[in-house]
Amino acid sequence: MSLKWTVAENASWCDLVCGGQFRARAWTSPTRTRAYYPDAVTLTRDATAADVLPYIDDSAGCSVKDSFATLDLPGFSVLFEATWLACGPGVPEPGWRRVTGHDFPLDASVAVLSHGENQVVAHRGDGVAGLSNFSGAPQAWPGAVAAVxxxxxGVPVVGYEHGDTLRHALDHGARPLGPLRVWVR
Structure with missing residues (x-):
């Protein structure tokens, strides 16, 4: 499983939801993105602040997903650190279903899946399916992976997590691919 594919899928998901521009080392949005989405996502290990900051609204509230945990962003602080994951294989759990009626773009590459109070968004990228926006009990992680x-x-499931959900994901077969940080101003 490639970290490069995982990062590319995540950036393409942000682009689908928020719009923006792909550059050589980062995806960036010149206007503030919607809540809980970064204003930039680095695409390479060698990305620098100069590849990101000139292309975003870096005022208070701005956030940057540092996909390789390598950036130095003056004036920003780390919101959280997480781990990219190759998820799987998951544990099938009856009751997961597709839902509709969400306020972000839904096309053939997106599935919103729900099981009771647990919810996850799946996005089909190039060669992988991204698991994001997981909400619910950490114990629901294996079922969410299987639903995605x-x-x-036919494609690997990838994503990132931190805290209790990360520990639970690792306990259920997820493999760490590398660190990431989300910075905020």
Whole structure:
């Protein structure tokens, strides 16, 4: 599993939801993105502040997903650190279903999946299916992974997590691919 594919899928998801521009080392949005989405995502290990900051609204509230945890962003602080994951294989759990009626773009590359109070968004990228926006009990992680895999069969499931959900994901077969940081001003 390639970290490069994982990062590219995540950036393409941000682009689908928020719009923006792909540059050589970063995806950036010149206007503030919607809540809980970064204003930039680095695409390479060698990305620098100069590849990001001139292309975003870096006023208070701005956030940058440092996909390789290598940036130095003056005036920013780390909001959280997480781990990119190759997820799987998951544990099938009856009851996960596709839902509609969300306020972000839904096309054939996106599936919103729900099981009771647990919810996850799946996005089919190039060669992988991204698991994002997971909400619910950490114990629901294996079922969410299996639901994403069922929504987009034949490709690996990837994503990132931190805290209790990260520990639970690792306990259920997820493999760490590398660190990331989210910076905020």
């Amino acid at each position: 895999a069922a929504a987009f069969p």
